[in-house]
């Protein structure tokens with residue numbers, strides 16, 4: 001609880017020693033350390049942001065930590081999701097996180113929720129916790145975490161990251177603004193790429209996640225000046241920190257229940273449109289592509305629409321690069337036209353989404369082609385393991 005009866009909380013001799021450098025800080029003191037021990041924090045997501053913040057919350061002596069995630073540890077997580085290690089690849093993230101937390105601090109109670117947070121389960125999961133920390137990576141979940149915190153009156157310690165830039169603030173704290181004051185409307189689906197599509201510097205979530213841990217601790221201690229009402233913007237390349245003022249919107253719509261957040265973020269509509277686009281485009285598997293390439297047919301153009309840096313990392317032999325942004329702005333269309341020139345066009349990207357989009361645009365210019373299902377990722381998995389997966 002956030003304002004516990006401190007007489008009811010005792011520290012053991014070992015805990016006095018463990019937290020001694022906290023306890024000698026007048027701003028924390030013995031009372032502050034007892035507050036941390038009495039506190040409960042729920043972390044949604046144990047990925048890039050959740051990893052560092054859980055490490056520090058555990059080390060700081062938070063008494064009860066809840067973790068929600070449905071995912072397993074992937075090799076590509078290890079460069080930034082520092083709570084997980086090599087031996088946990090393929091296993092549930094929440095179990096990996098719990099095992100590391102208990103190594104750091106066996107005094108923590110760790111509750112695990114191996115599930116996708118949804119409008120159906122969020123209120124029940126959040127209810128027992130004093131503070132919620134959002135370490136997720138998608139808009140529907142951020143609106144859901146926000147609205148559940150508003151309904152339950154809990155502070156929501158927010159962070160987000162992309163490539164080299166991050167944001168952090170504290171929402172719904174002491175009548176301060178919430179996520180809907182910052183983003184009343186979700187961005188159009190597909191406009192903001194994920195870290196899997198756009199990449200992320202490994203240390204970036206470390207910096208933002210540790211800021212979230214710091215804010216969480218201050219909320220629990222009731223000390224210092226939190227980021228409530230201020231959005232911190234960090235740029236790792238420029239090494240700059242900026243702040244924007246945030247205010248509650250006086251005419252913000254009332255949040256009185258949880259809704260369908262995927263629908264709110266336009267995701268079913270975008271999915272339907274993508275499926276429609278795909279349905280109108282012919283497809284081939286990577287095995288079929290291999291057969292075509294092995295047959296030595298010289299009337300085939302294999303077009304790669306990824307970005308140049310992705311092409312540097314891995315490519316299918318014989319492919320020609322025309323990035324999707326060039327096709328979208330029209331410049332690449334003429335280039336494709338001259339390449340095709342009566343040949344058969346086959347298009348691929350990393351997973352199959354961008355190539356479908358490219359084919360949709362090319363079709364409007366009278367150029368038909370076939371999409372490679374699963375893209376170069378499927379190629380490295382099923383055809384040629386020497387092509388690196390990224």
Ligand SMILES: Nc1ncnc2c1ncn2[C@@H]1O[C@H](COP(=O)(O)OP(=O)(O)OP(=O)(O)O)[C@@H](O)[C@H]1O
Pocket residue numbers: 044045046047048049068069070071076077081093115116117118135136137138141194195196
């Ligand atoms: N609705 C949700 N419920 C529970 N966990 C969620 C939800 N949405 C996102 N997450 C979790 O939040 C974490 C976000 O972290 P991050 O983006 O660093 O990880 P990732 O999804 O493993 O990364 P990548 O996209 O590179 O594979 C993930 O572990 C993800 O499973």
